[in-house]
Amino acid sequence: MGLSLQKGQALSLTKNDGSALTRVRLGLGWDAVTTKRGLFGRKAADVDLDASAIFFGADGQPVDYVWFNQLRSKDGSAQHTGDNLTGDGDGDDEVIRIDLSAVHGAVQQIVFVISSYSRQTFDNVQNAFCRVVDESTAGAPEVARYQLTDSGQHTAMVMAKVSRTGAGWTFTAIGERADGRTVQDLVGPAAAAL
Numbered sequence: 001m002g003l004s005l006q007k008g009q010a011l012s013l014t015k016n017d018g019s020a021l022t023r024v025r026l027g028l029g030w031d032a033v034t035t036k037r038g039l040f041g042r043k044a045a046d047v048d049l050d051a052s053a054i055f056f057g058a059d060g061q062p063v064d065y066v067w068f069n070q071l072r073s074k075d076g077s078a079q080h081t082g083d084n085l086t087g088d089g090d091g092d093d094e095v096i097r098i099d100l101s102a103v104h105g106a107v108q109q110i111v112f113v114i115s116s117y118s119r120q121t122f123d124n125v126q127n128a129f130c131r132v133v134d135e136s137t138a139g140a141p142e143v144a145r146y147q148l149t150d151s152g153q154h155t156a157m158v159m160a161k162v163s164r165t166g167a168g169w170t171f172t173a174i175g176e177r178a179d180g181r182t183v184q185d186l187v188g189p190a191a192a193a194l
Helices: 183-192
Strands: 003-005 010-012 023-032 034-036 042-044 050-057 062-066 078-080 094-099 107-115 125-134 142-147 156-165 168-178
Touching: 003 010, 023 050, 023 107, 023 156, 050 078, 050 094, 050 183, 062 078, 062 183, 107 125, 107 168, 107 183, 125 156, 142 168, 156 183, 168 183
Parallel strands: 003 142
Antiparallel strands: 010 168, 023 094, 023 125, 034 042, 050 062, 050 107, 078 094, 107 156, 125 142, 156 168
16 A cells, blocks of 8 residues: 555656656545435445546646546646546546656646436545556556545545646645536636645
8 A cells, every 4th residue: 555645635647666657557446325215225326437647737827627528638638538427336436547758848737527327425435535547557556545534515626736847746635625517617626736
């Protein structure tokens, strides 16, 4: 297991030998809150969250997006693996893979957001997390994890970002509440986290 980050903490994305990570996977996982349902015990309703990435230039303006309607970045560096409609199962429910060495030079930060297209609120969600996995190393070890503990009536979260720092990248846990259904709705809150 990787380093467990708290809100606002940052970690340089480097390997044990000091070289920069190049291929990473941002995984998002969650579970639906279990509710009591009559004679048949407890049941969890499906919760459909969507992971998205917003690519920002040095001027703080978005230059690209990866989300369920655009699964690949324009420069080909990032790939969304598809939409999970329920949150069922263990591990990552949605994944965005990024080749950091192939990210266009104009991109300075990539902000990861999650939203509920159906406007389900985060008081229906438990055990939400995002994590960074090193896909360039055998066994794909987890580098960092940010466990979300904030529930409430919001429909989106600005989870984390990766930022260019010299020759490498830094991962920062953000965890800010937002409201919105799609990645376009979250450009403002994501930009505020730069």
